[in-house]
Amino acid sequence: MERASEKAGMTPGSLLFVGEKRLDEAVVRRITYTSDWVREFEFSAANDAFPFESAPAITWLDVIGLHETPNIEAVGSALGIHPLVLEDILHTSQRPKVDDYGDYLYVVLKGLTFDSEAHEFGSQQLSLIIGWGFVVSFREGDNGAFLPLLERLRAGRGRIRTYGSDYLGYALLDVVIDSYFHVLEQMGEVLEDCEEALVGHPDRDVLEQVYRLQRDAVSLRRHVWPLREAVAGLQRAESGVLSGDVQVFIRDLYDHTLRIFDTIETYREMTALLLELYLSSSNNRMTEVMKTLTIIATIFIPLTFIVGVYGMNFANMPELHWDWGYFGVLGLMLGIAFCMLWYFRRKHWL
Amino acid sequence: MERASEKAGMTPGSLLFVGEKRLDEAVVRRITYTSDWVREFEFSAANDAFPFESAPAITWLDVIGLHETPNIEAVGSALGIHPLVLEDILHTSQRPKVDDYGDYLYVVLKGLTFDSEAHEFGSQQLSLIIGWGFVVSFREGDNGAFLPLLERLRAGRGRIRTYGSDYLGYALLDVVIDSYFHVLEQMGEVLEDCEEALVGHPDRDVLEQVYRLQRDAVSLRRHVWPLREAVAGLQRAESGVLSGDVQVFIRDLYDHTLRIFDTIETYREMTALLLELYLSSSNNRMTEVMKTLTIIATIFIPLTFIVGVYGMNFANMPELHWDWGYFGVLGLMLGIAFCMLWYFRRKHWL
Amino acid sequence: MERASEKAGMTPGSLLFVGEKRLDEAVVRRITYTSDWVREFEFSAANDAFPFESAPAITWLDVIGLHETPNIEAVGSALGIHPLVLEDILHTSQRPKVDDYGDYLYVVLKGLTFDSEAHEFGSQQLSLIIGWGFVVSFREGDNGAFLPLLERLRAGRGRIRTYGSDYLGYALLDVVIDSYFHVLEQMGEVLEDCEEALVGHPDRDVLEQVYRLQRDAVSLRRHVWPLREAVAGLQRAESGVLSGDVQVFIRDLYDHTLRIFDTIETYREMTALLLELYLSSSNNRMTEVMKTLTIIATIFIPLTFIVGVYGMNFANMPELHWDWGYFGVLGLMLGIAFCMLWYFRRKHWL
Amino acid sequence: MERASEKAGMTPGSLLFVGEKRLDEAVVRRITYTSDWVREFEFSAANDAFPFESAPAITWLDVIGLHETPNIEAVGSALGIHPLVLEDILHTSQRPKVDDYGDYLYVVLKGLTFDSEAHEFGSQQLSLIIGWGFVVSFREGDNGAFLPLLERLRAGRGRIRTYGSDYLGYALLDVVIDSYFHVLEQMGEVLEDCEEALVGHPDRDVLEQVYRLQRDAVSLRRHVWPLREAVAGLQRAESGVLSGDVQVFIRDLYDHTLRIFDTIETYREMTALLLELYLSSSNNRMTEVMKTLTIIATIFIPLTFIVGVYGMNFANMPELHWDWGYFGVLGLMLGIAFCMLWYFRRKHWL
Amino acid sequence: MERASEKAGMTPGSLLFVGEKRLDEAVVRRITYTSDWVREFEFSAANDAFPFESAPAITWLDVIGLHETPNIEAVGSALGIHPLVLEDILHTSQRPKVDDYGDYLYVVLKGLTFDSEAHEFGSQQLSLIIGWGFVVSFREGDNGAFLPLLERLRAGRGRIRTYGSDYLGYALLDVVIDSYFHVLEQMGEVLEDCEEALVGHPDRDVLEQVYRLQRDAVSLRRHVWPLREAVAGLQRAESGVLSGDVQVFIRDLYDHTLRIFDTIETYREMTALLLELYLSSSNNRMTEVMKTLTIIATIFIPLTFIVGVYGMNFANMPELHWDWGYFGVLGLMLGIAFCMLWYFRRKHWL
Secondary structure, X not given: OOOHHHHOOOOOOOOOOEOOOOOOOOEEEEEEEOOOOEEEEEEOOHHHHOOOOOOOOEEEEEEEXXXXXXXXXXXXXXXXXXXXXXXXXXXXOOOXXXXXXXXXXXXXXXXXXXXXXXXXXXXXXXXXXEEOOEEEEEEOOOOOOOHHHHHHHHHOOOOOOOOOHHHXXXXXHHHHHHHHHHHHHXXXXXXXXXXXXXXHOOOHHHHHHHHHHHHXXXXXXXXXXXXXXXXXXXXXXXXXXXXXXXXXXXXXHHHHHHHHHHHHHHHHHHHHHHHHHHHHHHHHHHHHHHHHHHHHHHHHHHHHHHHHHOOOOOOOOHHHHOOOHHHHHHHHHHHHHHXXXXXXXXXXXX | OOXXXXXXXXXXXXXXXXXXXXXXXXXXXXXXXXXXXXEEEEEOOHHHHOOOOOOOOEEEEEEEOOOOHHHHHHHHHHHXXXXXXXXXXXXXXXXXXXXXXXXXXXXXXXXXXXXXXOOEEEEEEEEEEEEOOEXXXXXXXXXXXXXXXXXXXXXXXXOOOOOOHHHHHHHHHHHHHHHHHHHHHHHHHHHHHHHHHHHHOOOHHHHHHHHHHHHHHXXXXXXXXXXXXXXXXXXXXXXXXXXXXXXHHHHHHHHHHHHHHHHHHHHHHHHHHHHHHHHHHHHHHHHHHHHHHHHHHHHHHHHHHHHHHOOOOOXXXXXXHOOOHHHHHXXXXXXXXXXXXXXXXXXXXX | OOOHHHHOOOOOOOOOOEOOOOOOOOEEEEEEEOOOOEEEEXXXXXXXXXXXXXXXXXXXXXXXXXXXXXXXXXXHHHHOOOHHHHHHHHEOOOOOEEEEOOOOEEEEEEEEEEEOOOOEEEEEEXXXXXXXXXXXXXXXXXXXXXXXXXXXXXXXXXXXXXXXXXXHHHHHHHHHHHHHHHHHHHHHHHHHHHXXXXXXXXXXXXXXXXXXXXXXXXXXXXXXXXXXXXHHHHHHOOOOOOOHHHHHHHHHHHXXXXXXXXXXXXXXXXXXXXXXXXXXXXXXXXXXXXXXHHHHHHHHHHHHHHHHHOOOOOOOOHHHHOOOHHHHHHHHHHHHHHHHHHHHHHOOOO | OOOHHHHOOOOOOOOOOEOOOOOOOOEEEEEEEOOOOEEEEEEOOHHHHOOOOOOOOEEEEEEEOOOOHHHHHHHHHHHOOOHHHHHHHHEOOOOXXXXXXXXXXXXXXXXXXXXXXXXXXXXXXXXXXXXXXXXXXXXXXXXXXXXXXXXXXXXXXOOOOOOOHHHHHHHHHHHHXXXXXXXXXXXXXXXXXXXXXXXXXXOHHHHHHHHHHHHHHHHHHHHHHHHHHHHHHHHHOOOOOOOHHXXXXXXXXXXXXXXHHHHHHHHHHHHHHXXXXXXXXXXXXXXXXXXXXXXXXXXXXXXXXXXXXXXXXXXXXHHHHOOOHHHHHHHHHHHHHHHHHHHHHHOOOO | OOOHHHHOOOOOOOOOOEOOOOOXXXXXXXXXXXXXXXXXXXXXXXXXXXXXOOOOOEEEEEEEOOOOHHHHHHHHHHHOOOHHHHHHHHEOOOOOEEEEOXXXXXXXXXXXXXXXXXXXXXXXXXXXXXXXXXXXXXXXXXXOOOHXXXXXXXXXXXXXXXXXXXXXXXXXHHHHHHHHHHHHHHHHHHHHHHHHHHHHOOOHHHHHHHHHHHHHHHHHHHHHHHHHHHHHHHHHOOOOOOOHHHHHHHHHHHHHHHHHHHHHHHHHHHHHHHHHHHHHHHHHHHHHHHHHHHHXXXXXXXXXXXXXXXXXXXXXXXXXXXXXXXXXXXXXXXXXXXXXXXXXXXXOOO
C-alpha cells in the first residue's frame, strides 16, 4: 500500500506521483522505425520528443522515472490522453487492467523480479499507451527487461519491424509476462527444498520459509488474477487499435497468463499442504518425545517407590532382616521392569 | 445489527430512525453554484431549503443528522422521493446499493474511520440522491470528510463547478471510497507488526490482535462486496442522470473498489495464514518445553532410582560395605547420564 | 428431515401431510376487504369459505393447520390449483421457492422463531397462493406473526387497503422475512457473549455454544440461500399477478434477504474464527500448564537426586562426616535452583 | 472405479459390460398398457419382446441384468439406439446425465440404498430410454424399487395410465430420486447420534463414524451434483419427447434434487464441524489430563525433596535432633501444599 | 516447470525445444488409408513424408521426438501451420487447449502414466493438428499408447477406416484420455490402502503417503481442469473440420473428462479428510500416552512421598517405634492407590 490515502479529497485526475522514487534522473527514450530504418533518441524532458514522425514510421516512447510528473503531463497533452489515465500512470499501486479509450488502449501491469537470496520479490509498474503508429511505455525505473526487445528492433529480426504499433505493444507485454515465469521457477525451487526439508526433519526455519512462500503466493495471485482479466479484456477490446494479426498473439499471451495463474494456484495449494504436513510432523515429534518420557517415568517411578519402602526407618520391618531380602527386591523390580517393557511393546510404543 | 427487528409489522415505507444518534442538532446545508458563483446556506429545518434555484444552477443539499425525521420527510415530499427510499435513508444498517428510480438515483454506502489506538473501526452511512440539477446527501453526523470537496467547490478548482450534478454525486462517492484506503493502510501496518511479533516470539496478545484483524477483514468485506456491486450497478444504470463524461470517472471509481476488495481479500488470507503460523509456533514451543522436561526427567529419574536402591536398610547388602562402593555408584551414574545425553543428541533433541 | 421417504412410491401430487401436528383444531379465516370495508369470518372447514366475493373486494384466506388435508383439497379444487402445489403445501420440509403458474403464484418459505433460553430456533412453513383478487396462506400453526398486519388491515392504515392482492401477498412475505432479523439479532448477542468469554478464559461450555452457533448458522444458510433465489424469482416473475407498483416493494424485500444472507455469512465466518481462537487459546493454556510442570519438575528432580545420594547407606562416604557437609549440600542445591530459574527466565518461560 | 481402464484402446461404442454381476439370470419384462388394459410379459431374451404394440398402447420394457450384453444389443438394433448409448448403459460407473438424441432421450442415474447396520450405502445404475410410446429401463439387478409403481400401473390409480410414455419415464425417475431421501434420513440419524456422543464424551469410535459420514457425504455429492444438472437438462430438453404437461412434474423433480443437494451440503458442513468439535474436545481432555498430572506432581515433587533432605545421613544435621523437628517439617509441608492448592485455584486449574 | 523462462526476450513463435529429451532417434511415421487399404511408412526426416496422398485417402503423420526441431519446422511449412502453434508444440509445459485456426484445429493435451512402485506419475505432451484429410500427432516419445489404435486401423475394425480424419483425431484423443482412468484407478487403490492403514494404526509413513496422494491430486487437477475446457472447446469449435457425426463422440469424450474431474475432486476431498483423520488419530494417541503417564505418576508420586517421610532420620518420630507402624503405612498406601484408581475410572481414563 503506497499511501493511496494521501490523494483523498483531491480532484480526480490530479497528477501526483504516488510511489517510491527508484532512480535519480528521469529519462525519455524515443525509438522510431520503419521496416527499413531505426532511429534512437534520448531526451531529459518529454516535450522535446514531439511531434512523432508520420506513418508508416512507428514510434516507441519509453518514459523512465515517474517522479518527473511534467514528463507525463507533456505526453498527455501532446497525445490527448485522458487525465484519469495520467493519474493512474503516476499511481504505482494500480491493479492490472486494460481501458479502451477508442483512439488508444491504456494497459497497466506489473513486472516482477525475484531476489533469490533474500527470498523476496519486487514489482515494478509498467503502463502502456498503444495508439495508431505509436506506443508509449511508462516505467518506474530501468531494470534492463526491455533490452532483448531493443536488440531485436535494432537487428530487424522477426516480425517486429514489419508489423504495426500494436505488435510492438504486444511484444512489450510479452516481455513483462515472461518475467513471471522466471519468478515462478525460482519459487518452485524453494518449494521443493522446503518439501525435502520437511520430510527429512521439520524445524522452525522451514516453517518460516513455507509461511513466506504461501504469503508470496497469496500476494502474487493478487497481481495475476486481474492480469488474466486484463489480457482477456485485450482480446475483447473493440477498439480497432489491435489488428486481427496481432489478436492471435494476444491469445497466446492469454494462454501464458492462464499457465501462470495455474502455477500460482498450485503453489498455494502445495504450500497449504506443506503447512499441514508440518503441523502433523511436529505433532508426531511431540508424541515421540512424550512417549520417551512416559516409558522412562512409568518404569522407574514405581521402582523408586519400592526402594523408598525399604528405605523407611520403622523399627519393625521383618523383610529387612531376611537374608535374601535385598536380592529378592532387586529381582522383583527387574520383573516389574520387564512387564512394563512388554506392555509398551504390545502398545506399539517401542 | 441495529435493532432492525423493531420495524417488524410496520407498514413498509414508514419513517422510523433505526440507529444511534451521533449529534445533538440536525443541520441542513445548501450549496448552490454555477460555474460563476457559489452560495452557501444553513438551515435547521429542511423545509426552508426549498425550492431549489433553477438550471443551470446546481444544488447540493447536505442533510446532517438522521434522527430528525421531519427533515427527511420534507426532502422526500419536496422532491417526490419514493417512501421506501426515505425508509432506507433512516435505516442505518443498509447494504451498499444503487437503486435507479428513473428521475433520480438512490445510492447508499458506508464511510469508514479507523481508531488506531483502540484498533477499532467505525462506519457511517451516507445516502445520496442524485437528480437533474441537484444532489441530496444524508449523513448520520459530520466527520469533516467533505471539507476538501467543499474547498474545491468554493475555490472553483478542477471540473467540479463546470460539470453537472452527476459529477458532484461522483465526487461525493469518491471521497467516501477514498476513506477505505486510509483504513486499509492502517490495518496493513497492524498486520505487519503482528507478523514481526509472531516471528519473534508469539504470545497471547498477538493472537488476540490477529484475531481482531481477521474479524475486521471479514466485517469489512461485508461492506465492500456489495459496494463493488453497487458501483458496478452505477456503471450499468440506464437512467439518463449519469452523463457519458461522468461514466469514465465511475469506471475509475469501480477500479478503486476492486483494489479495495483485493486488498481486503489479501488481508483475510494473510491473517488466516498468521493464525496458522501462530498455531504452528505455539506447537513448536510446547514441544520445546516438553523436550526440556523429558531430558531432565529421563536423566535423573533412573539415577534417583539407583541412589534409592542404596538407601534401603536391608541388613544384608554387600555393596554397602565395599570400600569403593560409593565411588563406583557415582561413576556408574555419570556413565548413565552421558549415555542419555548422547542418545538425545542423536535424536536431535539437544 | 421430516420423513420425506414415506411418500416414496406414491403418485406424485397425492395429498399426505408430512410434518408435525402443531395444533388441535384446524381453522380457516377469511378476511375480505375493499378500501371501504373489512369483513372477517372464521370457519372450521375450508369448503364454507367459498365462493369469494367478486372484485374490487380482495380476499385473504388464512388456512391454519395443515394436518386437516380436506381443507387444502377444498381450496385446491375451488381455485383450480395444480395437485403438485397442494402436495408441496402439505410437505413441510420444502425449500423456499416461487413457482409461477400463470394465473397464480405459489410461494413457499419458512418463518423463524428463536427460543433464547434453550438457544434453539424453530421454523414454520408458510405457503402463499397469490392470485387475482385473493391470497391464500397456509400455515402449520398460528404463532401470532400476522397480528400486526391484521391490525393494519382493520385500521386501514398504510397502503394495504388501497393496493391489490399482490401487495397483500408482499406484506405477508415481508412479515415473515422480518422474523429473520429478530433471530439474527439474538444470535448476534450470543456471538458477542461467546467472544467475550473466549477472550476471558475459554472453557468447554463456550466451545459447545460456539459449536451450536455455527451449526445454526449453517442450518439457517440452508433456508436463506434459496429464499434469496425465491425472492429474486419473484422479481423476474413474468406472470401479470405482480403489478409494477408492487415490484418496487419486492426489490426492497430482495434487499432484506441479501442483508440477512450477508449477516448469516458473517456469523458463519465469525464462529469459524471463534473456533480457531478457542483452539489456539486452549493450546496456549496447555502450554502454560506444561510450563508450570516443567519448571517445578526440572528444578526439584535434580535436587531430589542429590539428597538421594547422601541418603545412601554406604559405609565409606567421606562427605557425610565433614562438619560443613550438610550445609554445603544445602548451598549447592540453592545454587542449582537459582541457575535453573535464571535459565527459565532467559527462555521467557517465567 | 470399476476398471474403466480395461476399455482403453477399444473402439468407442463397443459393447462390454463394465461392473459387477448382481444376479444370475437376466430377465426382460414388458408391460404394455392403454388407459383400458395392462398386459405383462416376461422374457429371457430381449429379442422376443419386439415389436412393440402400436399407439395408443404404451410399452415399458424393463431389462434387468446388464451382464447379458446380447439383450442390450437387441434393444439397440430394434429401436435404433446410438452405439455410444449402448456402451454407456453397460458401463456402470456413469455420471448421471441426460442426452437428447431427438427421437429419444437417454437418461442415466444412480439409485441408492443404505445398509443401516454396516453404515454403508450401495448404488445401482439405472438407464432410461424415453421415446414416443415406449420407455426402456436398464438395471443391474432388481431391488424391488419399482414395485409400487407397477402396482399403480396395474391398479390404474393416478395419472399413470392416462398420460403418455414421458410421464412413465418421469415416474421411474421420481422413484429413483425418492430413494435418496431415504438414505439421507438414515444418515441424518447417524449424524445426530454422533453429535450426542461427541458432546457426551468423545472417543475413537465416534471419530471413525464421523469420518465415515463425511466420506459418504463427499461421495454422495459426487452423485447428486451431476444429477441436479441432469434433471435441469431434462427441463431444457428441446426434444419433443417431453410434453408440456410433464414439464411441470420435471420441475417438481428438480426441486427434489435441489433439496437433496442442500441436505448433503448441510451434512458435509455438519460433519466437518463435528470433526473440529472432536479435535477441540480431545484437546480439552488432554489439557485436563495434563492438569491433573501437573497438580499432583507440582505438589508432591517439592515435598518429596524436603523429606529427602531429612533422609540424608550427614553426621552433622542439627534439625534431626530437635524435639519438634519432625512435626515442624510435617507442618511446613502441609503449608507448602496449601499454598500450591491456593495458587492452582487462583489459576482456575481446580 | 521446464525452464519456460529461457525463452524470455525471444521472438514469439521462435522454435526452441523446451523440455526433456526422451529418446535418441526422432522418428516420423506416416499411415495412409482409405476404407480399402492401409499403407505405413517410416522416415527419419519429416520432409520425406510429403506430399500427402489426395482424398479420399486419409493420412496420419506421427512425429515422435520433439528435440528434432527441423521435423516440426518441415511439417509447419508443408501444411501452412501458424508459427505460434509450432512454438507451442515444442514447449512441453503447455496447458491443455484447443485452438481453432479455421483450416485446422490445434489440440494439445497430456497423456499420463503411473509408476505404481515409486508412487509417481509421469506426463507426456501430445499435440494434434486435425485438418481436412490428415491428422498430425507430435509426441515426446513412444510409450506404446497408440498401438491398439494402430491395430484397429490395420485390421479395419470399427468405424475408424470408414470415417474421416476428424474421427481419427477423436480416436487419438480418446486413447489419451482413457490413460487417465488407469492412473485414477491406481491412485484409488493407494487411497484405500492408506485409509485402512490409518484406521488400523497411524504412523509417519502413512502420513507421507497421504501427503503425496494429495499433492498428486492437486497436480492432476491442474491438468484436468483445462482438459475439460479444451474438450468443451472442441464441442463448440465452429471450424467445419469436425463433422456432425463426430460431435456425438466428442460429447462422449467430454463426459469422460467430467468423470475424471469428479474423481480427482473426490480424491482431493478424501485425502484432505484422511489428513484430518490422521491429525485426530495422532492426537488421540498422544492423549493415551499422556494418560498412562499421568495415571502411573499420580499414583506413585504421593506414595513415594509417604515412604520418604518415614525414611527421614529425625530422632523423635514416634510412629517408627509402633509395632504395627510399617504395616499401617503399607495399608494406608494401598488405600490411597485404590482411591486414585477409583477416581480415574470415574473419569473414564481407564
